[in-house]
Amino acid sequence: MTTTTDAPWAIDQTRINPRAVRLTEAFKDALARLRDEHGFTFDDLRVVGSLLEHLHDTSGLPLAMLAVPLFSEVFQGGGDGYTISEELDSPTYVPGSPMIGNPGVLPMRPDEPGVPLIASGRVLDGHRRPLAGAELVIYQASNDGVYSGFLDDGQPEHNLRGRLLTDAEGRYSFTTITPVPYSDARDLSAEVVAAVAALGRSLYRPAHIHYEVHHPDLLKPFRGEVYFAGDPVIPLDVAGPKVAAPSLQADLVRRDDPEDIAAHGFEVPFNTVVHDFVLKTRTSPETARSA
Known part of the structure:
Protein backbone atom coordinates (compact mmCIF):
# COMPACT_ATOMS: atom_id res chain seq x y z
CA MET A 1 0.00 0.00 0.00
CA LEU A 61 -18.82 44.59 -23.20
CA PRO A 62 -17.40 43.10 -19.97
CA LEU A 63 -19.98 41.78 -17.52
CA ALA A 64 -18.70 44.14 -14.82
CA MET A 65 -19.48 47.15 -17.02
CA LEU A 66 -22.89 45.79 -17.99
CA ALA A 67 -23.90 45.59 -14.34
CA VAL A 68 -23.22 49.32 -13.90
CA PRO A 69 -26.43 50.65 -15.53
CA LEU A 70 -28.70 48.29 -13.62
CA PHE A 71 -27.09 48.51 -10.19
CA SER A 72 -24.93 51.64 -9.97
CA GLU A 73 -27.77 53.53 -8.26
CA VAL A 74 -27.18 51.38 -5.17
CA PHE A 75 -23.65 52.72 -4.87
CA GLN A 76 -24.54 56.38 -5.34
CA GLY A 77 -25.43 56.39 -1.66
CA GLY A 78 -27.97 59.15 -2.08
CA GLY A 79 -25.14 61.60 -2.65
CA ASP A 80 -26.45 65.10 -3.24
CA GLY A 81 -23.24 66.62 -4.54
CA TYR A 82 -22.35 68.28 -1.23
CA THR A 83 -21.65 65.24 0.89
CA ILE A 84 -20.06 63.26 -1.92
CA SER A 85 -21.21 59.68 -2.22
CA GLU A 86 -18.87 56.83 -3.06
CA GLU A 87 -19.74 57.20 -6.70
CA LEU A 88 -18.60 54.82 -9.37
CA ASP A 89 -15.97 56.10 -11.72
CA SER A 90 -17.47 56.85 -15.11
CA PRO A 91 -16.52 54.27 -17.75
CA THR A 92 -16.48 57.13 -20.30
CA TYR A 93 -13.66 59.08 -18.62
CA VAL A 94 -10.50 59.55 -20.67
CA PRO A 95 -7.38 61.09 -19.06
CA GLY A 96 -5.33 63.88 -20.55
CA SER A 97 -8.01 66.27 -21.77
CA PRO A 98 -6.60 69.70 -22.72
CA MET A 99 -6.73 72.80 -20.53
CA ILE A 100 -9.04 75.51 -21.88
CA GLY A 101 -9.56 79.10 -20.84
CA ASN A 102 -12.15 80.46 -18.42
CA PRO A 103 -14.36 81.42 -20.11
CA GLY A 104 -13.41 78.80 -22.64
CA VAL A 105 -14.66 76.50 -25.36
CA LEU A 106 -14.59 72.71 -25.20
CA PRO A 107 -12.60 71.24 -28.09
CA MET A 108 -15.01 70.45 -30.90
CA ARG A 109 -15.19 70.13 -34.65
CA PRO A 110 -15.88 73.29 -36.70
CA ASP A 111 -19.23 71.84 -37.76
CA GLU A 112 -20.01 70.08 -34.45
CA PRO A 113 -23.68 69.03 -34.60
CA GLY A 114 -25.90 70.35 -31.84
CA VAL A 115 -27.42 73.44 -30.28
CA PRO A 116 -24.78 75.77 -28.77
CA LEU A 117 -24.70 75.86 -24.98
CA ILE A 118 -23.02 78.22 -22.54
CA ALA A 119 -22.56 76.49 -19.17
CA SER A 120 -21.49 78.56 -16.18
CA GLY A 121 -21.64 78.76 -12.41
CA ARG A 122 -19.45 78.76 -9.32
CA VAL A 123 -17.57 76.31 -7.16
CA LEU A 124 -18.28 77.06 -3.48
CA ASP A 125 -17.60 75.52 -0.09
CA GLY A 126 -20.26 74.72 2.49
CA HIS A 127 -20.22 78.32 3.72
CA ARG A 128 -20.84 79.40 0.11
CA ARG A 129 -17.39 80.90 -0.12
CA PRO A 130 -15.66 80.63 -3.52
CA LEU A 131 -13.03 77.99 -4.19
CA ALA A 132 -10.55 79.75 -6.44
CA GLY A 133 -8.28 77.66 -8.66
CA ALA A 134 -10.50 74.57 -8.54
CA GLU A 135 -9.90 72.31 -11.54
CA LEU A 136 -12.98 71.23 -13.44
CA VAL A 137 -12.68 68.20 -15.72
CA ILE A 138 -15.55 68.37 -18.20
CA TYR A 139 -16.71 65.90 -20.83
CA GLN A 140 -19.86 64.83 -22.62
CA ALA A 141 -21.21 62.73 -25.48
CA SER A 142 -21.59 64.09 -28.98
CA ASN A 143 -24.99 64.79 -30.49
CA ASP A 144 -25.30 61.14 -31.54
CA GLY A 145 -24.57 59.86 -28.04
CA VAL A 146 -20.94 58.80 -28.59
CA TYR A 147 -18.01 59.73 -26.34
CA SER A 148 -14.74 60.53 -28.06
CA GLY A 149 -12.04 57.95 -27.44
CA PHE A 150 -14.43 55.00 -27.37
CA LEU A 151 -15.68 54.40 -30.90
CA ASP A 152 -14.11 55.32 -34.21
CA ASP A 153 -16.92 57.59 -35.33
CA GLY A 154 -14.74 60.31 -36.78
CA GLN A 155 -14.43 62.39 -33.62
CA PRO A 156 -10.99 63.88 -32.93
CA GLU A 157 -9.14 62.87 -29.79
CA HIS A 158 -10.60 64.63 -26.71
CA ASN A 159 -13.54 65.98 -28.67
CA LEU A 160 -15.93 67.66 -26.18
CA ARG A 161 -13.45 67.10 -23.35
CA GLY A 162 -11.54 69.77 -21.48
CA ARG A 163 -10.28 71.16 -18.18
CA LEU A 164 -10.42 74.65 -16.72
CA LEU A 165 -9.58 76.49 -13.50
CA THR A 166 -12.07 78.62 -11.58
CA ASP A 167 -11.30 82.31 -11.15
CA ALA A 168 -10.82 84.22 -7.89
CA GLU A 169 -14.59 84.20 -7.30
CA GLY A 170 -14.91 80.47 -7.98
CA ARG A 171 -16.58 81.11 -11.32
CA TYR A 172 -16.41 78.99 -14.44
CA SER A 173 -17.86 79.36 -17.92
CA PHE A 174 -17.46 77.40 -21.12
CA THR A 175 -19.17 76.94 -24.47
CA THR A 176 -20.12 73.52 -25.78
CA ILE A 177 -23.11 71.88 -27.47
CA THR A 178 -26.30 71.00 -25.63
CA PRO A 179 -26.24 67.32 -24.62
CA VAL A 180 -29.16 65.14 -25.65
CA PRO A 181 -30.54 61.87 -24.26
CA TYR A 182 -28.78 58.92 -25.81
CA SER A 183 -29.04 55.16 -25.94
CA ASP A 184 -27.00 52.15 -26.93
CA ALA A 185 -30.20 50.27 -27.82
CA ARG A 186 -29.16 50.28 -31.47
CA ASP A 187 -26.43 47.80 -30.52
CA LEU A 188 -28.65 45.57 -28.38
CA SER A 189 -31.22 42.95 -29.19
CA ALA A 190 -34.97 43.29 -28.84
CA GLU A 191 -34.84 40.83 -25.95
CA VAL A 192 -32.54 43.12 -23.97
CA VAL A 193 -34.71 46.15 -24.69
CA ALA A 194 -37.75 44.19 -23.49
CA ALA A 195 -35.97 43.03 -20.34
CA VAL A 196 -35.02 46.57 -19.36
CA ALA A 197 -38.55 47.78 -20.16
CA ALA A 198 -39.89 45.10 -17.81
CA LEU A 199 -38.02 46.92 -15.04
CA GLY A 200 -39.83 50.14 -15.90
CA ARG A 201 -36.71 51.65 -17.38
CA SER A 202 -35.59 52.92 -20.74
CA LEU A 203 -32.24 52.18 -22.34
CA TYR A 204 -31.89 55.92 -22.80
CA ARG A 205 -29.84 58.04 -20.44
CA PRO A 206 -30.99 61.61 -19.77
CA ALA A 207 -28.92 64.46 -21.18
CA HIS A 208 -26.00 65.33 -18.91
CA ILE A 209 -22.50 66.75 -18.66
CA HIS A 210 -19.82 64.93 -16.69
CA TYR A 211 -17.75 66.92 -14.20
CA GLU A 212 -14.89 66.26 -11.87
CA VAL A 213 -13.96 68.99 -9.41
CA HIS A 214 -10.55 68.92 -7.75
CA HIS A 215 -9.29 71.33 -5.07
CA PRO A 216 -6.85 70.89 -2.16
CA ASP A 217 -9.51 71.90 0.39
CA LEU A 218 -12.10 69.32 -0.70
CA LEU A 219 -12.60 66.24 1.46
CA LYS A 220 -12.74 64.25 -1.76
CA PRO A 221 -13.04 65.21 -5.43
CA PHE A 222 -16.52 65.56 -6.87
CA ARG A 223 -17.25 63.08 -9.65
CA GLY A 224 -20.69 63.09 -11.18
CA GLU A 225 -23.04 64.49 -13.77
CA VAL A 226 -25.20 67.58 -14.01
CA TYR A 227 -28.62 66.99 -15.60
CA PHE A 228 -31.36 69.29 -16.85
CA ALA A 229 -34.49 69.84 -14.80
CA GLY A 230 -37.65 68.55 -16.42
CA ASP A 231 -35.88 66.04 -18.67
CA PRO A 232 -38.57 63.36 -19.19
CA VAL A 233 -35.90 60.65 -19.39
CA ILE A 234 -34.75 61.13 -15.76
CA PRO A 235 -37.55 59.01 -14.19
CA LEU A 236 -36.87 56.27 -16.75
CA ASP A 237 -33.07 56.37 -16.64
CA VAL A 238 -31.52 52.94 -17.12
CA ALA A 239 -29.05 53.86 -14.37
CA GLY A 240 -31.90 54.78 -12.01
CA PRO A 241 -33.70 58.09 -11.39
CA LYS A 242 -31.94 58.66 -8.05
CA VAL A 243 -28.65 59.24 -9.86
CA ALA A 244 -29.97 62.62 -11.00
CA ALA A 245 -30.49 64.08 -7.52
CA PRO A 246 -32.47 67.36 -7.53
CA SER A 247 -29.35 69.26 -6.47
CA LEU A 248 -27.64 67.99 -9.63
CA GLN A 249 -30.37 69.24 -11.97
CA ALA A 250 -30.07 72.70 -13.52
CA ASP A 251 -32.47 74.76 -15.60
CA LEU A 252 -31.82 74.80 -19.34
CA VAL A 253 -32.83 78.16 -20.84
CA ARG A 254 -33.29 78.75 -24.57
CA ARG A 255 -32.05 82.08 -25.97
CA ASP A 256 -33.58 83.03 -29.31
CA ASP A 257 -33.51 86.83 -29.28
CA PRO A 258 -31.56 87.93 -32.40
CA GLU A 259 -29.59 90.58 -30.50
CA ASP A 260 -28.72 88.10 -27.77
CA ILE A 261 -27.62 85.56 -30.37
CA ALA A 262 -25.39 88.06 -32.14
CA ALA A 263 -23.94 89.41 -28.89
CA HIS A 264 -22.68 85.94 -27.99
CA GLY A 265 -21.20 85.30 -31.42
CA PHE A 266 -23.72 82.69 -32.53
CA GLU A 267 -25.72 82.49 -35.73
CA VAL A 268 -28.51 80.35 -34.31
CA PRO A 269 -30.48 80.21 -31.03
CA PHE A 270 -28.51 78.82 -28.12
CA ASN A 271 -29.05 77.53 -24.59
CA THR A 272 -27.63 78.52 -21.24
CA VAL A 273 -27.36 76.57 -18.01
CA VAL A 274 -26.10 77.79 -14.63
CA HIS A 275 -25.04 75.36 -11.92
CA ASP A 276 -23.20 76.06 -8.67
CA PHE A 277 -21.18 73.24 -7.14
CA VAL A 278 -21.47 73.52 -3.35
CA LEU A 279 -18.92 71.07 -2.01
CA LYS A 280 -17.84 70.04 1.46
CA THR A 281 -14.33 71.05 2.53
CA ARG A 282 -12.39 70.39 5.71
CA THR A 283 -13.90 73.51 7.31
CA SER A 284 -17.44 73.19 5.90
CA PRO A 285 -20.49 72.58 8.11
CA GLU A 286 -22.25 69.24 7.98
CA THR A 287 -25.08 70.80 6.00
CA ALA A 288 -24.48 73.32 3.25
CA ARG A 289 -25.78 76.82 3.83
CA SER A 290 -28.46 78.00 1.47
CA ALA A 291 -27.87 80.98 -0.81
Missing part, protein backbone atom coordinates in the same frame (compact mmCIF):
# COMPACT_ATOMS: atom_id res chain seq x y z
CA THR A 2 1.31 3.42 -0.91
CA THR A 3 0.90 6.20 1.61
CA THR A 4 1.35 9.87 1.11
CA THR A 5 1.27 12.93 3.27
CA ASP A 6 -0.01 14.99 0.37
CA ALA A 7 -3.55 16.32 0.75
CA PRO A 8 -4.74 17.38 -2.70
CA TRP A 9 -7.86 18.93 -1.19
CA ALA A 10 -5.87 21.18 1.13
CA ILE A 11 -6.08 24.95 0.71
CA ASP A 12 -3.10 27.25 0.62
CA GLN A 13 -4.00 29.55 3.49
CA THR A 14 -1.99 32.39 1.98
CA ARG A 15 -4.34 32.52 -0.99
CA ILE A 16 -7.51 33.11 1.01
CA ASN A 17 -9.01 36.57 0.50
CA PRO A 18 -10.94 37.45 3.69
CA ARG A 19 -12.89 40.20 1.93
CA ALA A 20 -14.01 37.80 -0.81
CA VAL A 21 -15.12 35.29 1.84
CA ARG A 22 -17.02 37.96 3.77
CA LEU A 23 -18.73 39.43 0.69
CA THR A 24 -19.72 36.02 -0.64
CA GLU A 25 -21.41 35.20 2.67
CA ALA A 26 -23.07 38.63 2.74
CA PHE A 27 -24.35 38.09 -0.81
CA LYS A 28 -25.83 34.75 0.16
CA ASP A 29 -27.48 36.37 3.20
CA ALA A 30 -28.96 39.03 0.92
CA LEU A 31 -30.31 36.36 -1.42
CA ALA A 32 -31.86 34.57 1.55
CA ARG A 33 -33.66 37.78 2.55
CA LEU A 34 -34.90 38.20 -1.02
CA ARG A 35 -36.14 34.61 -0.91
CA ASP A 36 -37.95 35.06 2.40
CA GLU A 37 -39.29 38.59 1.90
CA HIS A 38 -39.95 38.73 -1.86
CA GLY A 39 -40.28 35.13 -2.98
CA PHE A 40 -36.99 35.20 -4.87
CA THR A 41 -36.28 31.81 -6.48
CA PHE A 42 -33.27 30.07 -7.93
CA ASP A 43 -34.87 30.45 -11.36
CA ASP A 44 -35.00 34.21 -10.75
CA LEU A 45 -31.27 34.17 -10.08
CA ARG A 46 -30.71 32.30 -13.32
CA VAL A 47 -32.81 34.90 -15.21
CA VAL A 48 -30.60 37.72 -13.91
CA GLY A 49 -27.46 35.82 -14.85
CA SER A 50 -28.83 35.00 -18.29
CA LEU A 51 -29.73 38.66 -18.88
CA LEU A 52 -26.19 39.79 -18.10
CA GLU A 53 -24.75 37.02 -20.29
CA HIS A 54 -27.07 38.06 -23.11
CA LEU A 55 -26.01 41.69 -22.72
CA HIS A 56 -22.39 40.56 -22.88
CA ASP A 57 -22.90 38.41 -25.97
CA THR A 58 -24.85 41.14 -27.76
CA SER A 59 -22.68 44.13 -26.89
CA GLY A 60 -19.26 42.55 -26.37
Whole structure:
Protein backbone atom coordinates (compact mmCIF):
# COMPACT_ATOMS: atom_id res chain seq x y z
CA MET A 1 0.00 0.00 0.00
CA THR A 2 1.31 3.42 -0.91
CA THR A 3 0.90 6.20 1.61
CA THR A 4 1.35 9.87 1.11
CA THR A 5 1.27 12.93 3.27
CA ASP A 6 -0.01 14.99 0.37
CA ALA A 7 -3.55 16.32 0.75
CA PRO A 8 -4.74 17.38 -2.70
CA TRP A 9 -7.86 18.93 -1.19
CA ALA A 10 -5.87 21.18 1.13
CA ILE A 11 -6.08 24.95 0.71
CA ASP A 12 -3.10 27.25 0.62
CA GLN A 13 -4.00 29.55 3.49
CA THR A 14 -1.99 32.39 1.98
CA ARG A 15 -4.34 32.52 -0.99
CA ILE A 16 -7.51 33.11 1.01
CA ASN A 17 -9.01 36.57 0.50
CA PRO A 18 -10.94 37.45 3.69
CA ARG A 19 -12.89 40.20 1.93
CA ALA A 20 -14.01 37.80 -0.81
CA VAL A 21 -15.12 35.29 1.84
CA ARG A 22 -17.02 37.96 3.77
CA LEU A 23 -18.73 39.43 0.69
CA THR A 24 -19.72 36.02 -0.64
CA GLU A 25 -21.41 35.20 2.67
CA ALA A 26 -23.07 38.63 2.74
CA PHE A 27 -24.35 38.09 -0.81
CA LYS A 28 -25.83 34.75 0.16
CA ASP A 29 -27.48 36.37 3.20
CA ALA A 30 -28.96 39.03 0.92
CA LEU A 31 -30.31 36.36 -1.42
CA ALA A 32 -31.86 34.57 1.55
CA ARG A 33 -33.66 37.78 2.55
CA LEU A 34 -34.90 38.20 -1.02
CA ARG A 35 -36.14 34.61 -0.91
CA ASP A 36 -37.95 35.06 2.40
CA GLU A 37 -39.29 38.59 1.90
CA HIS A 38 -39.95 38.73 -1.86
CA GLY A 39 -40.28 35.13 -2.98
CA PHE A 40 -36.99 35.20 -4.87
CA THR A 41 -36.28 31.81 -6.48
CA PHE A 42 -33.27 30.07 -7.93
CA ASP A 43 -34.87 30.45 -11.36
CA ASP A 44 -35.00 34.21 -10.75
CA LEU A 45 -31.27 34.17 -10.08
CA ARG A 46 -30.71 32.30 -13.32
CA VAL A 47 -32.81 34.90 -15.21
CA VAL A 48 -30.60 37.72 -13.91
CA GLY A 49 -27.46 35.82 -14.85
CA SER A 50 -28.83 35.00 -18.29
CA LEU A 51 -29.73 38.66 -18.88
CA LEU A 52 -26.19 39.79 -18.10
CA GLU A 53 -24.75 37.02 -20.29
CA HIS A 54 -27.07 38.06 -23.11
CA LEU A 55 -26.01 41.69 -22.72
CA HIS A 56 -22.39 40.56 -22.88
CA ASP A 57 -22.90 38.41 -25.97
CA THR A 58 -24.85 41.14 -27.76
CA SER A 59 -22.68 44.13 -26.89
CA GLY A 60 -19.26 42.55 -26.37
CA LEU A 61 -18.82 44.59 -23.20
CA PRO A 62 -17.40 43.10 -19.97
CA LEU A 63 -19.98 41.78 -17.52
CA ALA A 64 -18.70 44.14 -14.82
CA MET A 65 -19.48 47.15 -17.02
CA LEU A 66 -22.89 45.79 -17.99
CA ALA A 67 -23.90 45.59 -14.34
CA VAL A 68 -23.22 49.32 -13.90
CA PRO A 69 -26.43 50.65 -15.53
CA LEU A 70 -28.70 48.29 -13.62
CA PHE A 71 -27.09 48.51 -10.19
CA SER A 72 -24.93 51.64 -9.97
CA GLU A 73 -27.77 53.53 -8.26
CA VAL A 74 -27.18 51.38 -5.17
CA PHE A 75 -23.65 52.72 -4.87
CA GLN A 76 -24.54 56.38 -5.34
CA GLY A 77 -25.43 56.39 -1.66
CA GLY A 78 -27.97 59.15 -2.08
CA GLY A 79 -25.14 61.60 -2.65
CA ASP A 80 -26.45 65.10 -3.24
CA GLY A 81 -23.24 66.62 -4.54
CA TYR A 82 -22.35 68.28 -1.23
CA THR A 83 -21.65 65.24 0.89
CA ILE A 84 -20.06 63.26 -1.92
CA SER A 85 -21.21 59.68 -2.22
CA GLU A 86 -18.87 56.83 -3.06
CA GLU A 87 -19.74 57.20 -6.70
CA LEU A 88 -18.60 54.82 -9.37
CA ASP A 89 -15.97 56.10 -11.72
CA SER A 90 -17.47 56.85 -15.11
CA PRO A 91 -16.52 54.27 -17.75
CA THR A 92 -16.48 57.13 -20.30
CA TYR A 93 -13.66 59.08 -18.62
CA VAL A 94 -10.50 59.55 -20.67
CA PRO A 95 -7.38 61.09 -19.06
CA GLY A 96 -5.33 63.88 -20.55
CA SER A 97 -8.01 66.27 -21.77
CA PRO A 98 -6.60 69.70 -22.72
CA MET A 99 -6.73 72.80 -20.53
CA ILE A 100 -9.04 75.51 -21.88
CA GLY A 101 -9.56 79.10 -20.84
CA ASN A 102 -12.15 80.46 -18.42
CA PRO A 103 -14.36 81.42 -20.11
CA GLY A 104 -13.41 78.80 -22.64
CA VAL A 105 -14.66 76.50 -25.36
CA LEU A 106 -14.59 72.71 -25.20
CA PRO A 107 -12.60 71.24 -28.09
CA MET A 108 -15.01 70.45 -30.90
CA ARG A 109 -15.19 70.13 -34.65
CA PRO A 110 -15.88 73.29 -36.70
CA ASP A 111 -19.23 71.84 -37.76
CA GLU A 112 -20.01 70.08 -34.45
CA PRO A 113 -23.68 69.03 -34.60
CA GLY A 114 -25.90 70.35 -31.84
CA VAL A 115 -27.42 73.44 -30.28
CA PRO A 116 -24.78 75.77 -28.77
CA LEU A 117 -24.70 75.86 -24.98
CA ILE A 118 -23.02 78.22 -22.54
CA ALA A 119 -22.56 76.49 -19.17
CA SER A 120 -21.49 78.56 -16.18
CA GLY A 121 -21.64 78.76 -12.41
CA ARG A 122 -19.45 78.76 -9.32
CA VAL A 123 -17.57 76.31 -7.16
CA LEU A 124 -18.28 77.06 -3.48
CA ASP A 125 -17.60 75.52 -0.09
CA GLY A 126 -20.26 74.72 2.49
CA HIS A 127 -20.22 78.32 3.72
CA ARG A 128 -20.84 79.40 0.11
CA ARG A 129 -17.39 80.90 -0.12
CA PRO A 130 -15.66 80.63 -3.52
CA LEU A 131 -13.03 77.99 -4.19
CA ALA A 132 -10.55 79.75 -6.44
CA GLY A 133 -8.28 77.66 -8.66
CA ALA A 134 -10.50 74.57 -8.54
CA GLU A 135 -9.90 72.31 -11.54
CA LEU A 136 -12.98 71.23 -13.44
CA VAL A 137 -12.68 68.20 -15.72
CA ILE A 138 -15.55 68.37 -18.20
CA TYR A 139 -16.71 65.90 -20.83
CA GLN A 140 -19.86 64.83 -22.62
CA ALA A 141 -21.21 62.73 -25.48
CA SER A 142 -21.59 64.09 -28.98
CA ASN A 143 -24.99 64.79 -30.49
CA ASP A 144 -25.30 61.14 -31.54
CA GLY A 145 -24.57 59.86 -28.04
CA VAL A 146 -20.94 58.80 -28.59
CA TYR A 147 -18.01 59.73 -26.34
CA SER A 148 -14.74 60.53 -28.06
CA GLY A 149 -12.04 57.95 -27.44
CA PHE A 150 -14.43 55.00 -27.37
CA LEU A 151 -15.68 54.40 -30.90
CA ASP A 152 -14.11 55.32 -34.21
CA ASP A 153 -16.92 57.59 -35.33
CA GLY A 154 -14.74 60.31 -36.78
CA GLN A 155 -14.43 62.39 -33.62
CA PRO A 156 -10.99 63.88 -32.93
CA GLU A 157 -9.14 62.87 -29.79
CA HIS A 158 -10.60 64.63 -26.71
CA ASN A 159 -13.54 65.98 -28.67
CA LEU A 160 -15.93 67.66 -26.18
CA ARG A 161 -13.45 67.10 -23.35
CA GLY A 162 -11.54 69.77 -21.48
CA ARG A 163 -10.28 71.16 -18.18
CA LEU A 164 -10.42 74.65 -16.72
CA LEU A 165 -9.58 76.49 -13.50
CA THR A 166 -12.07 78.62 -11.58
CA ASP A 167 -11.30 82.31 -11.15
CA ALA A 168 -10.82 84.22 -7.89
CA GLU A 169 -14.59 84.20 -7.30
CA GLY A 170 -14.91 80.47 -7.98
CA ARG A 171 -16.58 81.11 -11.32
CA TYR A 172 -16.41 78.99 -14.44
CA SER A 173 -17.86 79.36 -17.92
CA PHE A 174 -17.46 77.40 -21.12
CA THR A 175 -19.17 76.94 -24.47
CA THR A 176 -20.12 73.52 -25.78
CA ILE A 177 -23.11 71.88 -27.47
CA THR A 178 -26.30 71.00 -25.63
CA PRO A 179 -26.24 67.32 -24.62
CA VAL A 180 -29.16 65.14 -25.65
CA PRO A 181 -30.54 61.87 -24.26
CA TYR A 182 -28.78 58.92 -25.81
CA SER A 183 -29.04 55.16 -25.94
CA ASP A 184 -27.00 52.15 -26.93
CA ALA A 185 -30.20 50.27 -27.82
CA ARG A 186 -29.16 50.28 -31.47
CA ASP A 187 -26.43 47.80 -30.52
CA LEU A 188 -28.65 45.57 -28.38
CA SER A 189 -31.22 42.95 -29.19
CA ALA A 190 -34.97 43.29 -28.84
CA GLU A 191 -34.84 40.83 -25.95
CA VAL A 192 -32.54 43.12 -23.97
CA VAL A 193 -34.71 46.15 -24.69
CA ALA A 194 -37.75 44.19 -23.49
CA ALA A 195 -35.97 43.03 -20.34
CA VAL A 196 -35.02 46.57 -19.36
CA ALA A 197 -38.55 47.78 -20.16
CA ALA A 198 -39.89 45.10 -17.81
CA LEU A 199 -38.02 46.92 -15.04
CA GLY A 200 -39.83 50.14 -15.90
CA ARG A 201 -36.71 51.65 -17.38
CA SER A 202 -35.59 52.92 -20.74
CA LEU A 203 -32.24 52.18 -22.34
CA TYR A 204 -31.89 55.92 -22.80
CA ARG A 205 -29.84 58.04 -20.44
CA PRO A 206 -30.99 61.61 -19.77
CA ALA A 207 -28.92 64.46 -21.18
CA HIS A 208 -26.00 65.33 -18.91
CA ILE A 209 -22.50 66.75 -18.66
CA HIS A 210 -19.82 64.93 -16.69
CA TYR A 211 -17.75 66.92 -14.20
CA GLU A 212 -14.89 66.26 -11.87
CA VAL A 213 -13.96 68.99 -9.41
CA HIS A 214 -10.55 68.92 -7.75
CA HIS A 215 -9.29 71.33 -5.07
CA PRO A 216 -6.85 70.89 -2.16
CA ASP A 217 -9.51 71.90 0.39
CA LEU A 218 -12.10 69.32 -0.70
CA LEU A 219 -12.60 66.24 1.46
CA LYS A 220 -12.74 64.25 -1.76
CA PRO A 221 -13.04 65.21 -5.43
CA PHE A 222 -16.52 65.56 -6.87
CA ARG A 223 -17.25 63.08 -9.65
CA GLY A 224 -20.69 63.09 -11.18
CA GLU A 225 -23.04 64.49 -13.77
CA VAL A 226 -25.20 67.58 -14.01
CA TYR A 227 -28.62 66.99 -15.60
CA PHE A 228 -31.36 69.29 -16.85
CA ALA A 229 -34.49 69.84 -14.80
CA GLY A 230 -37.65 68.55 -16.42
CA ASP A 231 -35.88 66.04 -18.67
CA PRO A 232 -38.57 63.36 -19.19
CA VAL A 233 -35.90 60.65 -19.39
CA ILE A 234 -34.75 61.13 -15.76
CA PRO A 235 -37.55 59.01 -14.19
CA LEU A 236 -36.87 56.27 -16.75
CA ASP A 237 -33.07 56.37 -16.64
CA VAL A 238 -31.52 52.94 -17.12
CA ALA A 239 -29.05 53.86 -14.37
CA GLY A 240 -31.90 54.78 -12.01
CA PRO A 241 -33.70 58.09 -11.39
CA LYS A 242 -31.94 58.66 -8.05
CA VAL A 243 -28.65 59.24 -9.86
CA ALA A 244 -29.97 62.62 -11.00
CA ALA A 245 -30.49 64.08 -7.52
CA PRO A 246 -32.47 67.36 -7.53
CA SER A 247 -29.35 69.26 -6.47
CA LEU A 248 -27.64 67.99 -9.63
CA GLN A 249 -30.37 69.24 -11.97
CA ALA A 250 -30.07 72.70 -13.52
CA ASP A 251 -32.47 74.76 -15.60
CA LEU A 252 -31.82 74.80 -19.34
CA VAL A 253 -32.83 78.16 -20.84
CA ARG A 254 -33.29 78.75 -24.57
CA ARG A 255 -32.05 82.08 -25.97
CA ASP A 256 -33.58 83.03 -29.31
CA ASP A 257 -33.51 86.83 -29.28
CA PRO A 258 -31.56 87.93 -32.40
CA GLU A 259 -29.59 90.58 -30.50
CA ASP A 260 -28.72 88.10 -27.77
CA ILE A 261 -27.62 85.56 -30.37
CA ALA A 262 -25.39 88.06 -32.14
CA ALA A 263 -23.94 89.41 -28.89
CA HIS A 264 -22.68 85.94 -27.99
CA GLY A 265 -21.20 85.30 -31.42
CA PHE A 266 -23.72 82.69 -32.53
CA GLU A 267 -25.72 82.49 -35.73
CA VAL A 268 -28.51 80.35 -34.31
CA PRO A 269 -30.48 80.21 -31.03
CA PHE A 270 -28.51 78.82 -28.12
CA ASN A 271 -29.05 77.53 -24.59
CA THR A 272 -27.63 78.52 -21.24
CA VAL A 273 -27.36 76.57 -18.01
CA VAL A 274 -26.10 77.79 -14.63
CA HIS A 275 -25.04 75.36 -11.92
CA ASP A 276 -23.20 76.06 -8.67
CA PHE A 277 -21.18 73.24 -7.14
CA VAL A 278 -21.47 73.52 -3.35
CA LEU A 279 -18.92 71.07 -2.01
CA LYS A 280 -17.84 70.04 1.46
CA THR A 281 -14.33 71.05 2.53
CA ARG A 282 -12.39 70.39 5.71
CA THR A 283 -13.90 73.51 7.31
CA SER A 284 -17.44 73.19 5.90
CA PRO A 285 -20.49 72.58 8.11
CA GLU A 286 -22.25 69.24 7.98
CA THR A 287 -25.08 70.80 6.00
CA ALA A 288 -24.48 73.32 3.25
CA ARG A 289 -25.78 76.82 3.83
CA SER A 290 -28.46 78.00 1.47
CA ALA A 291 -27.87 80.98 -0.81
